[in-house]
Each structure stands twice: as C-alpha cells, then as structure tokens.
Amino acid sequence: DTGVSQDPRHKITKRGQNVTFRCDPISEHNRLYWYRQTLGQGPEFLTYFQNEAQLEKSRLLSDRFSAERPKGSFSTLEIQRTEQGDSAMYLCASSPGSYQPQHFGDGTRLSIL
Amino acid sequence: EDQVTQSPEALRLQEGESSSLNCSYTVSGLRGLFWYRQDPGKGPEFLFTLYSAGEEKEKERLKATLTKKESFLHITAPKPEDSATYLCAVPPPYDYKLSFGAGTTVTVRA
Numbered sequence: 001d002t003g004v005s006q007d008p009r010h011k012i013t014k015r016g017q018n019v020t021f022r023c024d025p026i027s028e029h030n031r032l033y034w035y036r037q038t039l040g041q042g043p044e045f046l047t048y049f050q051n052e053a054q055l056e057k058s059r060l061l062s063d064r065f066s067a068e069r070p071k072g073s074f075s076t077l078e079i080q081r082t083e084q085g086d087s088a089m090y091l092c093a094s095s096p097g098s099y100q101p102q103h104f105g106d107g108t109r110l111s112i113l
Numbered sequence: 114e115d116q117v118t119q120s121p122e123a124l125r126l127q128e129g130e131s132s133s134l135n136c137s138y139t140v141s142g143l144r145g146l147f148w149y150r151q152d153p154g155k156g157p158e159f160l161f162t163l164y165s166a167g168e169e170k171e172k173e174r175l176k177a178t179l180t181k182k183e184s185f186l187h188i189t190a191p192k193p194e195d196s197a198t199y200l201c202a203v204p205p206p207y208d209y210k211l212s213f214g215a216g217t218t219v220t221v222r223a
Contacts, residue, residue, distance in 0.1 A: 004156075006156075031209065033210060033211075035211075040215065040216075041215055041216075042117075042200050042202070042213025042214050042215050042216055043157065043200075043211075043213050044213070045210040045211065045212070048209060048210055056208075056209075056210065091156050091157075093156075098144075098209055099144045099145045099204060099209070101147060101159045101162055102147070102159070102211060103159055104149075104156035104157045104158070104159075105156050106154075106155050106156045107155075107156050109154075
C-alpha cells in the first residue's frame with residue numbers, strides 16, 4: 001500500500017496563470033475525490049470520480065476548475081486564470097467503495113502571488 | 114446547512130491529562146462517521162469509522178464512541194505526539210462525499 005500521492009507538494013504562481021495538480025490514488029480504489037482546505041477549516045468537497053466518470057461537482061467548482069480521470073487511474077485538477085481566493089491546500093482522497101474510509105494524500109499547497 | 118459541528122475549537126492539555134472531543138451531526142440515516150487526525154502541512158490520516166449508535170473503536174490512547182446525535186473522541190493519558198487537529202466527517206444523505214467539521218486542535222504539553 002503506497003498510499004495516495006499528490007504532485008507537486010507546493011505551487012507558487014502569479015494571479016491569472018493556469019495550474020495543474022496530479023493525484024495518484026491507491027491502486028485498487030475506484031473512487032477518487034478532490035477537496036480544498038483553507039486555514040482553520042475542514043476540507044470542502046470539490047468533485048468525485050467513480051472510475052473515469054465524474055459523478056458530482058460542488059458549486060465551489062467554478063468554470064475555471066476542471067478535473068479529469070482518464071482511464072480511471074490518476075486524476076488531474078486544473079485551475080485556469082487563478083485568483084487570490086484560490087490559495088488553499090488541495091487534497092485528493094481515494095476509497096474502495098461506498099461509505100468506506102477515504103484515504104488522503106498530503107495535498108498540494110497553492111499560493112497565488 | 115452545517116451537518117457537522119466540532120467542539121471545542123482548541124484544547125490544551127498537560128501530558129497525562131485525559132479529555133474528550135465532541136462531534137455533533139445532524140444527518141439522518143447515518144452511513145458512517147469518520148474520524149481523522151491531521152498534522153500541520155499534511156493530509157488527514159484516517160483513524161476510525163463508526164456506523165451505528167453504541168459502537169466503540171480504540172487505537173492506542175484514542176477511543177471513539179457514537180450516539181444517535183454525536184460522537185466523542187476520548188484521549189486517555191495523552192502524550193505530546195498526540196498533538197494534532199482531529200477532524201470528524203459524515204457523508205450527507207444519498208451522497209458519497211464527506212462533510213467535515215472544522216476540527217479540534219489538540220496541544221499536549223510535556
């Protein structure tokens with residue numbers, strides 16, 4: 001069990017630039033989730049995949065955000081035209097099935113200059 | 114529509130001083146209550162899942178319990194390495210995502 005892996009761990013970018021994050025879930029897990037966490041708060045749900053299908057998106061996920069999970073393996077989260085308010089920790093989690101524990105990666109810390 | 118409320122926000126303990134954290138939830142038809150530990154700069158680390166009222170789970174100095182409206186995380190004789198933020202989460206009805214509380218930050222002084 002190698003755990004959930006996220007890359008990069010830290011990203012610093014200028015406002016208006018595009019950024020992309022990658023998540024490699026635990027290999028036997030078919031469900032993959034993206035969350036966003038700001039200081040002092042619990043993680044907030046962004047989107048969810050079962051295999052390659054994106055089944056749910058939060059209203060937090062504006063049209064500047066897009067996520068993919070090609071072939072039901074790794075996933076990418078892209079933010080276009082970044083804004084100051086996008087600064088946060090972006091967390092990825094995976095689980096083997098419904099209502100099973102979600103296992104989290106260590107996140108990507110995004111800082112917008 | 115807060116579904117999960119955690120208290121207190123912060124807890125400062127002396128090493129060996131036992132205490133409890135509270136997680137209140139409002140969802141009906143609970144499909145599991147999840148406890149996580151989060152260290153600074155890291156992702157949440159899974160601790161326990163509780164599925165039905167009366168259930169209890171233990172791991173080292175931690176014990177989680179569940180009633181129909183709340184869960185408690187008891188820390189017995191804590192050590193400095195138990196210092197972390199403890200998060201609880203539930204899935205909303207008919208949904209698979211997790212709705213998290215804001216967490217309780219525990220600091221244990223030697």
